[in-house]
Amino acid sequence: MKVPRPTIPTIDDLKRGLREIRWNLDIFVFIQLVVVLTIFILFLIVPLFRITFNAFIYGGSLSLRWFVEVFTDPYYFSPRIVFTETFPYIAVEGISGSLINVIKRPTDTGVETIILLVGYDLGVIPNTVLVAVMTTVFSTIIGFVFAFIFARYKFPGSEALRIILLAPLLSTPFVGAIGLKKMLTSEGVINTLFYDILGIMPFKIEPSGLMAVVLVQTLIFYPIIFLNAYTAIISIDPTMEEQAENLGASGFHLFRTVTLPLSLPGVEAGALLVFILSLEDLGTPIVFTGTNAEKVLTYQIFRRMFTPTGYISGEATALAMILLAMSIIIFLAIRKYVSLRRYAMLTKGGIWRPRTRKLSLKVSLLVYVVAFFTLFLALQPHIGVVLLAFAGEWGPTLLPGYFTLENFYTLFRDAAVFRSITNSLTYSITAMGLIIVLGVSAAYLVSRVKIPGIEALDALVTLPIAIPGIVIATGFFLLFLKTPLDPIINGAPLLIISYTVRKFPFTVRAVFAGFEQVDKALEESAINLGANRARVFFTIALPLVVLNILAGSMLSFIYSMSEVSTGIVIGDANHDTAPMTWKMYDILFKGLEGGLFVPAAMGFVLMTLQFIMIVGSNLLLRKRATALIGV
């Protein structure tokens, strides 16, 4: 009987494998790979493993105890199934709160009715999911409807309106939400304007708690869907719709069978991103502390570790693990959809005239009204921030008492505030430098080097999108206390690293897109003429993507400046080395002098920076796109 011989790789096979690796991995690429991998493993993967380790250890041994405790505690997970005597013999208990609360309050002139939008409270874990789901659904509806209107119809002012609708992309931590809070309370601008002054609302409306979080997040995040859906719809080959019309489809049937399915992949990718952003948002719940808005995962983890004594409870790490698991699942879904998305482009390349129609006057008016109302709501945070930044004092009136530049002087006069701003600038610029070096290397590797497993590197460097900042902060604390990187001694190193790792994907994406547009033959012809890889990289590859690098790093810089989660956690460990966002938090919530006005001025500065950087990077990339055509 023959015994099948196991296939052992022969010496020749091994030699060939080694030769193939050596062929593709010259010393320059090898160094790039090692450096990028080291940074990401040390400051992203190891901290996550450290949290995992902590969450599964109870009393010194391996245990699921923390997870059991979290899931059996009604505070974290309140719905309970109970059996009853009467039909249907089963019921769910433990859900508190209600959708709305009606309050009647006596005033000088009579009684006013305030409708409070509250929302149900199901416990921390279901709340987190529920808030993310509602935010995603509402932003998708608003974003998609607007995208469809602006992609398909032309009416006077539609271009300008389309750009203004993207304004909420300029977000300022805390202050935006505070601006909105100021606008939406029963004494806020909206109620004052529409109820007290104009009298066109029969009652006052005030969102509160979790519903307020959903509202704020929706208004901040809908532009992401809007952008994605708009791009998807205008890149549908018009002949596809024309073919369907030619075959007799029209109106809603055409939309449902052709337009919607073709634009869906883009919308889905955007919606999943919004879901992750909602999950990891810490700034908004902090603003609404004191209500059930506290009962979301980010805030709970934050509260449990905001005492940097060095001790982080297993409970907090278990919560962090749950949050991490949620966002990673969504991240994997995004990666699936983003690759699926390519089918939208399968038809043909090139630029075509999108199908647009003129709107009748009546419908135009309707669009104006809806768009202006949404804009009015969406711009509340920004209007609020601007008004507050220039306000001297602001009681329960429509506008501030008087306007002043005093708040901006304070930014320079108050040593602690000024130091936090220079700290933020230093960290963000340093991080930007690191991001450029690492990000360009990573983008080059993923785009150019053919070795097995290089896709894993791509996944690794985009992973930070999916890791909530509060989780990274937790991991850093667990890992680096009592090391030379201890945030209590000096927060700077860890903040720079955190900014670098977290805001890395923006640059990598931009630079990767650049490399993909550059014909590989441009580099091969240099190699052919005798240049080694390093020389090709610096003389050919880099100069050709320099605008992408600039655009990408501008985005990374500005998102570092406005980073919240790790900024306030690590910042609180050592106030002297804390960044701007921590100082804003500090002034707002510790009842210090300056109240709302100084943080608003800081927010205004951030907003201005964001505006410049986003417009600048868009201009750069657009110019590049045309500059390369025809060569």
Add this chain to the structure above:
Amino acid sequence: MVKIKAVDIVKRFGKFTALRGISVDIRDGEFFTFLGPSGCGKTTFLRCIAGFEMVDQGRIYFDDEDITYLPAYKRNTGMVFQNYALWPHMTVYDNIAYGLKVRKVPKEEIDKKVKEVLKLVHLEGMEKRTPHQLSGGQQQRVALARALVINPRVLLLDEPLSNLDAKLRLEMRAELKRLQKQLGITTIYVTHDQEEAMSISDRMAVMDVGVIKQVGTPEEIYLRPKDPFVADFIGQGTFIHGQVLEEEDGRLVVELESGLGKVEAIPSDPTNKPRIGERVLIAIRPESFEVGVKDKLNLFDVSIYHVSFLGDRKRIQAEANGVKFIVELEPTVNVEIGKRIRISVPPKSTLAIRMG
């Protein structure tokens, strides 16, 4: 200048095998073309020579030096890419000087060499231009100058003329050949355009699905195809299957399928003759046919279904027993669609090709 030897080259991309054992000898100073349909592996082979792809098996030699695993940047080959691959961020001068700077040639010598090579390609005074200020033909010349200026051991050309319009293509073709002969540089040329390959090459290799079907001079390839694929891919022709009945004085008597009778033919490849009883492909070039009976051999009565006037000749498409004939005759010949004519072909132009 070198001679190039490739021995049994195999290249796989995942599960797809692009090259299935390519062996070829290219002589010193020769203009050698790889011709084949897209996807046949000709560009892959060129990239293996340049060092952009690592071969999975086999050896490549420049003269006696084994360069199989030598990195691309150490091979000293000059390659011209299909889309020229000029660097848009550099001037013409910087593009051409790049390879010299890499070689640490002194500044004055670079200036001198760039001037010389620009003169060679008729682009004097264009140093300061950037690539997008040049026409397609000029870009092509810069790419050629950039490859030549480093004095490469081999010149590699990857469909360099395919982006030019028809008139310019003819001019550049002549120009390329002139330069190559003037410099005496061993040149490998890759194209899918058979007319281009025939007119420019000293020798050529016809490739299909990762193997070389035939190597030879253009005349040999056209007049003596060794393989049904080569006969079909190069030029036009009438193809009829048949079986060898007997052999006499180097002539074969072949019984044609489709009831078209017997023909006398010669083996297309005298070194590899079909045996008696073997199934062969009979190939006849359009211009080999004659009208009117001169012999009792190799006669066909065909009915004409299409006639096109090509100026110097008439091309006739005709049919007999389901076999299609392509016949080219004098333009003065009187033929009409729907009519039957009798055509014949001399045995020396009736090629019997062994199947696969």
